Amino acid sequence: MTTIVADVGRCVGSGQCVLTDPDAFDQSEEDGTVVLLQDTPADDEALKRARTAVDICPSRALSLAE
Numbered sequence: 414m415t416t417i418v419a420d421v422g423r424c425v426g427s428g429q430c431v432l433t434d435p436d437a438f439d440q441s442e443e444d445g446t447v448v449l450l451q452d453t454p455a456d457d458e459a460l461k462r463a464r465t466a467v468d469i470c471p472s473r474a475l476s477l478a479e
């Protein structure tokens with residue numbers, strides 16, 4: 414099973430992940446850092462969106478664990 418991992422310490426709050434997959438990601442109202450809503454993509458489409466989010470995150474704060 415693939416799991417999304419978010420390193421909040423690296424996150425710069427750019428919000429790209431939220432734009433890419435609002436079902437899986439949100440941003441903290443306090444400092445804008447990433448909040449994982451769904452860490453296990455439910456289907457292939459969700460996994461595709463998660464991979465895109467990992468790829469476009471400017472601070473490399475996101476990764477996938479198999």
Ligand code: SF4
Pocket residue numbers: 419423424425426427428429430431440445446447469470471472473474475
């Ligand atoms: S795209 Fe990366 S830096 Fe931007 S909010 Fe998401 S995890 Fe943080």
